[in-house]
Amino acid sequence: MKFFIDTANVDEIREANDMGIICGVTTNPSLIAKEGRDYKTVLKEIAGIVDGAISGEVKATTTDAEGMIREGREIAAIHPNMVVKIPMTAEGLKAIKVLHSEGIKTNCTLIFTANQALLAARAGATYVSPFLGRLDDISTRGVDLIRDIADIFAVADDIDTKIICASIRNPMHITDCALAGADIATVPFKVLRQMINHPLTDAGIVKFQEDYKAVFGE
Ligand code: G3P
Numbered sequence: 001m002k003f004f005i006d007t008a009n010v011d012e013i014r015e016a017n018d019m020g021i022i023c024g025v026t027t028n029p030s031l032i033a034k035e036g037r038d039y040k041t042v043l044k045e046i047a048g049i050v051d052g053a054i055s056g057e058v059k060a061t062t063t064d065a066e067g068m069i070r071e072g073r074e075i076a077a078i079h080p081n082m083v084v085k086i087p088m089t090a091e092g093l094k095a096i097k098v099l100h101s102e103g104i105k106t107n108c109t110l111i112f113t114a115n116q117a118l119l120a121a122r123a124g125a126t127y128v129s130p131f132l133g134r135l136d137d138i139s140t141r142g143v144d145l146i147r148d149i150a151d152i153f154a155v156a157d158d159i160d161t162k163i164i165c166a167s168i169r170n171p172m173h174i175t176d177c178a179l180a181g182a183d184i185a186t187v188p189f190k191v192l193r194q195m196i197n198h199p200l201t202d203a204g205i206v207k208f209q210e211d212y213k214a215v216f217g218e
Helices: 010-018 029-035 039-049 065-078 090-101 114-123 132-137 142-155 171-180 189-196 199-216
Strands: 002-006 024-026 053-057 082-087 106-111 127-130 162-165 184-187
Touching: 002 010, 002 189, 010 039, 010 189, 024 184, 029 039, 039 053, 039 065, 065 082, 065 090, 082 090, 090 106, 090 114, 106 114, 114 127, 114 142, 127 142, 132 142, 132 171, 142 162, 142 171, 171 184, 171 189, 184 189
Parallel strands: 002 024, 002 184, 024 053, 053 082, 082 106, 106 127, 127 162, 162 184
Antiparallel strands: none
C-alpha cells in the first residue's frame, strides 16, 4: 500500500515529501478552505512539490455534470499530475465518464458502499475514495468496506481503478487498510507523524547514545 498525504498545507506536504514516504496528495473543499488561499494557486504549488497524483476537487457547490466537466478540465490543465476529484452522485458519474473519455484522471470521493465503488469504477474512475473514519464514527466498521471493495475489484479482472482509503484517523486504520488490500491510504500529516513514533524506538536511541558516550564521549 502506498501513501498520499491528505492536506492542502504546503509546509506539511513539503515535510512529508522530504521524508520520501508519499507519492501523491489529496485535497478537498474543507481542506482548501482551511488554508484560506486561492484554490488554483495552492494546487499549482502542491504540484511543484510532489511528483505524483494530486487530487483537486470540483467546487462543493457545483452539482451538475456539465459544471463538473468544465471545472474538471480546468483542474486537469493546472498540471499533468492533476486528478479531478468528483463526488459520488449520478451527475458525478456522468462527469467521470466524459473526463475519462478525454484521458483526464478522476478520483470518485465520498464512497460509503461497495456498490458505489463499483459504479465509479465502471464509469471510468481512476481512483475511488472510501471514507473509513466517517463510517467508524457511526458505529460501522470502515475497514470492512475497504476489504469488500478490494475483493470485488480483484474478482473483476477488467477493473484498474485504485482504492484510496480516505478519512483516516489513526495509525491502526493504516495497518487495517493495508491488510484489507487497499492500494493507497491518504493520510493526514498528524497520523503520518504518529506512525513514525514508538516509545521503544525513543528509549533505544537514548540507550545507544548513553552507551556510546560512556566509551567515546561526545
Ligand atoms: O479527503 C477526504 C477525507 O480524508 C476526509 O476525512 O477526517 O474529514 O472524515 P475526514
